[in-house]
Amino acid sequence: xxxxxxxxxxxxxxxxxxxxxxxxxxxxxxxxxxxxxxxxxxxxxxxxxxxxxxxxxxxxxxxxxxxxxxxxxxxxxxxxxxxxxxxxxxxxxxxxxxxxxxxxxxxxxxxxxxxxxxxxxxxxxxxxxxxxxxxxxxxxxxxxxxxxxxxxxxxxxxxxxxxxxxxxxxxxxxxxxxxxxxxxxxxxxxxxxxxxxxxxxxxxxxxxxxxxxxxxxxxxxxxxxxxxxxxxxxxxxxxxxxxxxxxxxxxxxxxxxxxxxxxxxxxxxxxxxxxxxxxxxxxxxxxxxxxxxxxxxxxxxxxxxxxxxxxxxxxxxxxxxxxxxxxxxxxxxxxxxxxxxxxxxxxxxxxxxxxxxxxxxxxxxxxxxxxxxxxxxxxxxxxxxxxxxxxxxxxxxxxxxxxxxxxxxxxxxxxxxxxxxxxxxxxxxxxxxxxxxxxxxxxxxxxxxxxxxxxxxxxxxxxxxxxxxxxxxxxxx
Amino acid sequence: xxxxxxxxxxxxxxxxxxxxxxxxxxxxxxxxxxxxxxxxxxxxxxxxxxxxxxxxxxxxxxxxxxxxxxxxxxxxxxxxxxxxxxxxxxxxxxxxxxxxxxxxxxxxxxxxxxxxxxxxxxxxxxxxxxxxxxxxxxxxxxxxxxxxxxxxxxxxxxxxxxxxxxxxxxxxxxxxxxx
Numbered sequence: 001x002x003x004x005x006x007x008x009x010x011x012x013x014x015x016x017x018x019x020x021x022x023x024x025x026x027x028x029x030x031x032x033x034x035x036x037x038x039x040x041x042x043x044x045x046x047x048x049x050x051x052x053x054x055x056x057x058x059x060x061x062x063x064x065x066x067x068x069x070x071x072x073x074x075x076x077x078x079x080x081x082x083x084x085x086x087x088x089x090x091x092x093x094x095x096x097x098x099x100x101x102x103x104x105x106x107x108x109x110x111x112x113x114x115x116x117x118x119x120x121x122x123x124x125x126x127x128x129x130x131x132x133x134x135x136x137x138x139x140x141x142x143x144x145x146x147x148x149x150x151x152x153x154x155x156x157x158x159x160x161x162x163x164x165x166x167x168x169x170x171x172x173x174x175x176x177x178x179x180x181x182x183x184x185x186x187x188x189x190x191x192x193x194x195x196x197x198x199x200x201x202x203x204x205x206x207x208x209x210x211x212x213x214x215x216x217x218x219x220x221x222x223x224x225x226x227x228x229x230x231x232x233x234x235x236x237x238x239x240x241x242x243x244x245x246x247x248x249x250x251x252x253x254x255x256x257x258x259x260x261x262x263x264x265x266x267x268x269x270x271x272x273x274x275x276x277x278x279x280x281x282x283x284x285x286x287x288x289x290x291x292x293x294x295x296x297x298x299x300x301x302x303x304x305x306x307x308x309x310x311x312x313x314x315x316x317x318x319x320x321x322x323x324x325x326x327x328x329x330x331x332x333x334x335x336x337x338x339x340x341x342x343x344x345x346x347x348x349x350x351x352x353x354x355x356x357x358x359x360x361x362x363x364x365x366x367x368x369x370x371x372x373x374x375x376x377x378x379x380x381x382x383x384x385x386x387x388x389x390x391x392x393x394x395x396x397x398x399x400x401x402x403x404x405x406x407x408x409x410x411x412x413x414x415x416x417x418x419x420x421x422x423x424x425x426x427x428x429x430x431x432x433x434x435x436x437x438x439x440x441x442x443x444x445x446x447x448x449x450x451x452x453x454x455x456x457x458x459x460x461x462x463x464x465x466x467x468x469x470x471x472x473x474x475x476x477x
Numbered sequence: 478x479x480x481x482x483x484x485x486x487x488x489x490x491x492x493x494x495x496x497x498x499x500x501x502x503x504x505x506x507x508x509x510x511x512x513x514x515x516x517x518x519x520x521x522x523x524x525x526x527x528x529x530x531x532x533x534x535x536x537x538x539x540x541x542x543x544x545x546x547x548x549x550x551x552x553x554x555x556x557x558x559x560x561x562x563x564x565x566x567x568x569x570x571x572x573x574x575x576x577x578x579x580x581x582x583x584x585x586x587x588x589x590x591x592x593x594x595x596x597x598x599x600x601x602x603x604x605x606x607x608x609x610x611x612x613x614x615x616x617x618x619x620x621x622x623x624x625x626x627x628x629x630x631x632x633x634x635x636x637x638x639x640x641x642x643x644x645x646x647x648x649x650x651x652x653x654x655x656x
Contacts (some may be wrong), residue, residue, distance in 0.1 A: 029517060029621035154552060162556035166568050171578035178582040182589040189593055193518075193619070200616040216597070217604035220618045222501075222514040222523050224600040229519050230532035231596035235589055238538070242585045249578055449619075453518035458494060460522060466493030 022116055022454050024298040026464075029452050032299070036446045037197050039294055044441065047293060052437050058430020065424040066141065074144045076420040083403045083415035088142040090395040091425050093250060094278070095135035095432075096176065097271075097391060100243055101279020102128025103183055106190070107239035110232075116307055118450040119299050122194075123290070124283050125187040126445075130435040131282070132180045134428040139172070168252040175249040182242055186235050192218050192228075193449040247275040254398065260341035261402040264329065270322035274391060277315035277361070280308050281387030286436070288381045290445070299446055306374045312387060313368035319394075320362035337407065349414060350401050357397050360390025485608040485656045486512075486628040487639055488615070489648040494520050497623040500646035501526040504625060507642055511631040515609070515624040534595045541591020542584045549580025612654050626654065 012018075023032070069076050079086040102124040109117040140149050152173045154163055163170050195215035202208040218224070248268035255267040284305070291300045330342040346354050364386050367373045374380065405412045439445065456464040491497040494516075501514050505528045514523060550573065557563070558570035568575070597603070609615045609626065618624060625648075627639055643651055 033517075033620050154556060160561065162561045164563065164565060165553045165557050165579060166565050166575045168578075171582075174579040174582040178586045181586060185589050185593050189596070197517075197619040200619045216602040217607055217610070218602070218619075219607055219609055219615075220515045220517060221600075222516060222520070222527055223529065224602070225516065225519040226524050226529050227532045227534050227596045227599045230534040231538075231592040234534060234538045234592045238542075238585045238588045238592070242582075245578070245581060245585075249582075252578075449518040453521075458518060458520065460494040460498040460520060466495030468495075 020301070020303050021456070022119065022301070022303075023451060024301050027298060027455070029455075029457065032446075032451050032455075033197055033201070033448055035296070035299065036444050036448050036451075037194075037201055039440070039445065040198065040442055041201070041203075048437060048441060051433065055430050055433035055437060058427055059434045060430070061423055062137075062427025062430050065420055065427055066137070069141060069420060069424070070146060074142065076418060078415060078417040078421050080413065080415065082406055082411050082413050083400055085142075085399050085403065086415060087417050087421040087425060088138045090392065090399050091428065092135050092138035092142075093271075093395045093399075094388075094392050095131045095138075095428065096179075096250060097247065097275035097278045097395075098282045098388070099128040099131035099135065099179070099183070099279065100247060100272070100275035101283050102126070102131075103179075103186070103239050103243040104276050104279065105283070106186060107236040107243060110236040111240060115454045116304055118447050118454050119301075119304055120283060120287060120308070120446075121450070122187075122190065122443075122447045123287060123439075123445050124279075125183065125190070126436065126439045126443075127282060127286060128183050128279075129180070129187060130432050130439075132176065132183065133435065134432050136176065136180065137428065137431075139176070168249065168256045171249045172253055175246045179242060179246045182235075182239055186239055189228075189232060189235060190447055190450070191443065192216060193220065194444040194447060196220070197448050198444065244272055247271040254402075259402055259406070260330075260335070260337040261326075261345065261398070264326065266322055266325055266329070270319065270326075273315045273318040273322065274361075274394060277312060277319055278388055278391035280312045280315065281384045281391070284308055284312070284380055284384035285388065288377055288384070290440070292377075294445075296446070299451065302375060305377070305380060306371075309368045309374040309380060309383075312384070313365055316361055316365035316368075316387070320358075323358060323362065341402070341405075344405055345397060345401050348401065348405065350397070350404070353393050353397050353401065357390055357393040360386045361394060364390075483656055484629050485654045486626045486634075487643065488609075488612065488652050488654050489625045489643040489646065490614065490650040491623040491625070491646075491648055494623065496647055497625070498522060498526050500625055500643070500648065503642065503646055504627065507633065509627055509631050509633050511628040511634075513626055515615070515618045515626065517619055517621060517623075520623075533599060534592060537591040537595025537598070538588045539591070541595075542588035544591075545583035545585070545587030546580050548587070549583040550576055553579060608654055608656055612652075614650075614652070615654075 027035075077086055077088060079088070102121075105117050105124045106121045109121075140146055143149060151157070152163060152170070163173075165171075192215055195211050196218035199208060199211035199215050202211055248271065251267035251271035254262040255264060257263060287300055288305070291297060327342050330338045333339075364383060367379070367383065372379075373383070400415050404415055452458055456462045457466075459465045459467075461467050489500070491500060497514065497516070498520065501523060504512055505526065514520075514527060516523070553576040554571045562570050564570075614622065615624065625643065625646075627634060627643070633639075640651060
C-alpha cells in the first residue's frame with residue numbers, strides 16, 4: 001500500500017505541445033448553461049430591438065418588392081437580352097454559397113474531429129438555413145409565372161407530364177431542397193438536448209410548454225445518447241457529400257451549357273471552395289459582433305477566430321488558383337471564343353467587376369498570413385465583409401460577363417440592374433437578419449451540450465474530470 | 478416490497494464523470510438490465526462502462542439511403558422513358574448518368590430522415606411524460622449533474638441490496654423516485 005501513497009507526478013508537456021483550452025478560464029458545466037441559455041432569458045435587450053425593427057422593415061420591403069414583381073412580371077428586373085440571368089441568379093448563388101459554411105463546420109469538421117467547431121456550429125448552421133431561405137426565393141420567382149413552380153417537382157398533374165430530368169436545373173431543384181431539409185434536420189437534432197436545457201430552466205408556462213414540446217422529452221439518458229451520437233455521426237457523414245454536391249450541382253447549371261467561360265470542368269471544385277470561403281466570411285461577420293455583445297469571449301476565443309481566418313485564407317487561395325487556371329486553360333485550349341471571353345472579362349466594359357473580384361477574393365485575404373491581422377477583430381471584421389463583397393462580384397463576373405457578349409457582336413449588350421433588383425436584394429437581408437435575430441433571442445446560439453463535452457472536466461480520464469492520477473496511469477498501461 | 482410497486486426506481490447522484498463511470502461499471506457488473514445513466518452531455522467511454530452494444534441507427538440510415546437511390550432512379554426512368562417520353566437534344570430517354578444527381582440527393586435525403594427518425598424510434602421519442610422529469614433534483618441533469626437510475630422493475634432489484642451497491646460507489650446522494 002505504501003507504494004500507492006507516494007505521490008506520482010505527471011510531467012507537464014513541453015510548452016509547444018500544450019493545447020490552448022477550447023473554453024478559456026476553466027469554466028464549469030453550469031457556467032456554460034447559464035451563459036448560453038441566459039441569453040434567451042430575461043428582458044429583451046434594447047440593442048436587439050434596435051436591430052430587429054430595421055430588419056423587419058427590410059423584410060416588409062422584400063415582401064413588397066416580390067408582390068410587385070409577381071403582379072407585374074420579370075420585366076421589373078434589369079434582366080434584358082442578352083443578359084437573361086441577372087441579379088436573381090447572382091443573389092441565388094451568393095446566398096447559397098454563404099450557406100455552405102454551416103454544414104462544413106457541422107459535418108466535415110465533425111468528421112475531422114475538430115473540436116473547436118462546437119462553439120460556432122450552432123450559429124453557423126442557423127446562418128446556413130436562413131441563407132438558403134433567402135437563396136430559394138430567387139429560383140422560385142425568376143421563372144416568371146411562379147404559380148407554376150410546382151411543375152418543378154414530380155407531382156402528378158392533369159396534363160400528365162413530368163419534369164425533364166436531363167436538365168441540370170432539375171438537379172438543382174433536388175440539390176437545394178435536399179440541402180435545406182437535411183440542414184434543418186441536422187440543426188434540429190443538435191438542438192434537442194439544448195432545448196431540454198432551456199426546458200429545465202424555464203420559469204414561465206409558455207416556455208416550459210414550447211421547449212418541452214420541441215425537446216421531445218429528452219432526459220439525457222446514456223442509452224439515448226448512444227443512439228443520438230450514432231445518428232449525429234451518420235448525419236455528418238451524409239451531409240459531407242451533400243455540402244460538396246450542392247454547389248457542384250449549382251455550378252453544373254453553368255458548366256453543362258455551351259457558353260465560353262461557363263463550359264469548364266473546374267467549376268464544381270471552384271464553386272465549392274468559393275462557397276466555403278464566403279460562408280466563413282459571413283460566419284466571421286456575424287460572430288465577431290455577437291461575441292462582444294453577448295460577452296462570449298471565453299467560448300468563442302481568439303483561437304476560434306484565428307482558425308476561421310486560416311480557413312478563409314486557404315479557400316480564398318484555392319479560389320485564386322481557380323481564377324488563374326481559367327485564364328490558363330482559355331489560352332491553352334486555343335479556342336478563340338474562350339480566349340475572347342477571358343480577355344473581355346479582364347479588359348471589357350465590366351473590368352471593374354473583375355478587378356473587385358480578384359482584389360477582394362485573392363489579394364486582400366492574403367493579409368491573413370499575418371498573425372496581427374488574424375488577432376485584430378476590427379481588421380478581421382472588415383476583411384470578412386470584403387470577402388463577401390468579392391464573392392458577390394465573382395457571381396456577377398461569371399453571369400453578367402459570361403452573357404453580355406456572346407458569339408454574334410450584333411447581339412451584344414450591357415446589363416444594368418433596376419431599382420427593383422437592388423431593393424429586392426436589400427430585402428433579402430431583412431429576411432436573413434430577422435430570422436437570425438429571432439434565433440439569437442429564442443434558441444441557444446452555442447451548442448451547450450457539445451461544448452460541455454469538450455472541456456477537460458467532461459473527460460473521465462482527466463484529473464479535472466475526477467480521475468485520480470493513479471487511475472490515469474493504470475488505464476494507460 | 479409494497480413501496481417498490483409505487484416507486485419507479487432508485488436514483489444516485491454523482492459530481493464528476495470519473496466517479497460516474499466507475500459506478501456504472503459496478504452496476505453493469507452486478508448484472509442489472511433496467512438501469513440507465515443520465516448526463517448533460519455524452520460521456521466518453523460510458524457505452525462500454527454500461528455494456529451497451531453498438532447503436533442500430535445505422536440500419537435505418539442504410540435502408541433510407543437505399544430507398545432514396547432506388548426511388549430516384551426508378552422515378553426518373555419511369556417518368557422520362559416510360560410515362561412521358563420526350564426526345565431532347567437527341568439524348569437517350571434514360572441514362573443512369575443524368576439520373577444520378579437527383580438520385581444521389583434523394584439517397585442523402587432519405588438517409589437523413591432514416592437517421593433522425595431511427596434515432597427517435599430507438600429512443601422512443603417523443604415522449605411526453607417520464608417519471609424522472611417530475612423528480613425535483615433531476616432537472617439538474619441538463620445543467621451539471623450526473624445520475625444513475627436503477628428501475629424497481631429490474632429482476633435483480635432489491636430495496637436494501639441495490640441501495641447498498643450504490644452507496645459503495647461513493648455517491649453523495651441517493652433517493653427513491655416515485656412513479
